[in-house]
Amino acid sequence: SAVISQKPSRDICQRGTSLTIQCQVDSQVTMMFWYRQQPGQSLTLIATANQGSEATYESGFVIDKFPISRPNLTFSTLTVSNMSPEDSSIYLCSGAGGEVSYGYTFGSGTRLTVV
Amino acid sequence: DAKTTQPPSMDCAEGRAANLPCNHSTISGNEYVYWYRQIHSQGPQYIIHGLKNNETNEMASLIITEDRKSSTLILPHATLRDTAVYYCIVEGGYQKVTFGTGTKLQVIP
Numbered sequence: 001s002a003v004i005s006q007k008p009s010r011d012i013c014q015r016g017t018s019l020t021i022q023c024q025v026d027s028q029v030t031m032m033f034w035y036r037q038q039p040g041q042s043l044t045l046i047a048t049a050n051q052g053s054e055a056t057y058e059s060g061f062v063i064d065k066f067p068i069s070r071p072n073l074t075f076s077t078l079t080v081s082n083m084s085p086e087d088s089s090i091y092l093c094s095g096a097g098g099e100v101s102y103g104y105t106f107g108s109g110t111r112l113t114v115v
Numbered sequence: 116d117a118k119t120t121q122p123p124s125m126d127c128a129e130g131r132a133a134n135l136p137c138n139h140s141t142i143s144g145n146e147y148v149y150w151y152r153q154i155h156s157q158g159p160q161y162i163i164h165g166l167k168n169n170e171t172n173e174m175a176s177l178i179i180t181e182d183r184k185s186s187t188l189i190l191p192h193a194t195l196r197d198t199a200v201y202y203c204i205v206e207g208g209y210q211k212v213t214f215g216t217g218t219k220l221q222v223i224p
Contacts, residue, residue, distance in 0.1 A: 001161070031210075045211055045213060090156055092158055103149050104212065105161070
């Protein structure tokens with residue numbers, strides 16, 4: 001099955017700055033998604049990353065805060081903009097379809113702390 | 116909203132079978148049942164999936180009721196390394212997935 005490399009694995013950032021998280025898949029996937037997981041909570045879907053077009057955001061998430069790119073079928077980025085301490089979370093990407101023959105494969109996550 | 120409900124937590128003695136239930140009463144005919152687990156905030160790991168037949172692989176067994184409204188994940192001989200949060204989801208065709216709260220399984224020595 002496909003393997004997703006996600007980086008950085010963790011970061012500590014100053015409030016008001018931005019961080020870009022990258023996910024590289026070792027094979028082509030049809031769909032890519034970005035999730036947020038706050039401490040002790042389940043995964044919350046942020047958006048679907050669409051190849052070559054604007055991402056589709058879930059309720060409560062907006063492009064200005066979480067711009068997403070997906071230039072091809074193996075790569076996507078999520079930027080957390082103008083960060084505040086409330087953005088401290090684990091951010092995860094996942095891929096499905098294409099050479100992921102069933103289910104979803106996930107990156108190892110980015111643990112973000114905003115101070 | 117998540118399409119599945121699971122008990123928030125369960126304990127299991129090491130070496131015994133862990134049976135994790137999941138209700139998915141609104142599952143559609145083309146939706147599969149998938150199970151994942153997440154160990155210590157790593158990315159979720161695929162375990163097993165099924166449509167209507169029972170399935171078994173090297174990690175676990177999946178029992179799906181005949182009406183498909185519920186299922187049970189069975190870890191036949193739980194070890195301490197199986198301590199994790201287990202998520203049951205339903206999905207049909209690589210669409211976006213909503214995760215429920217999952218079951219926190221604690222394997223006890």
